[in-house]
Amino acid sequence: MKAQTSHRRRTFCLCAAMVLAFLLTAAASTAAATDLVNINTADAEQLQSLPGIGPAIAQRIVEYRTQNGPFKQKEDIQNVQGIGPKKYEAIKDLITVE
Structure with a gap:
């Protein structure tokens, strides 16, 4: 029992x-x-929450947006110096442009 x-x-x-x-x-x-990071509205600090995005690249993203306008699609973030295919693969499911 x-x-x-x-x-x-x-x-x-x-x-x-x-x-x-x-x-x-x-x-x-x-x-x-x-909890997706909107790469069109996030500030540098929020962008640094993404893997592989440090202060320098975060600042480049903000500057790119300022000079070129909002990203039309999330793949466009690869136009930012320092974000290539490998880094994009690491963050693509964590970002949005909406």
Whole structure:
């Protein structure tokens, strides 16, 4: 009887852990989707939250926007010196132009 109760308790804990893991993953996905950095409105500090974007590149993005107007599509950020295909791949899912 004691072994049966222990087995039920372990099964319950395992199921609860799986549900919790699923909920945390879903919440992280939702948060990530809503926390996109708008490269047309973000200031240099916000741009630095992107991987591989330090103060110098963030300032170049702001200057590029000032001189050329807003980015029409997010791929256009590659026109900024220091952002090539590799860096773009790292940030493309984290940025928006809307």
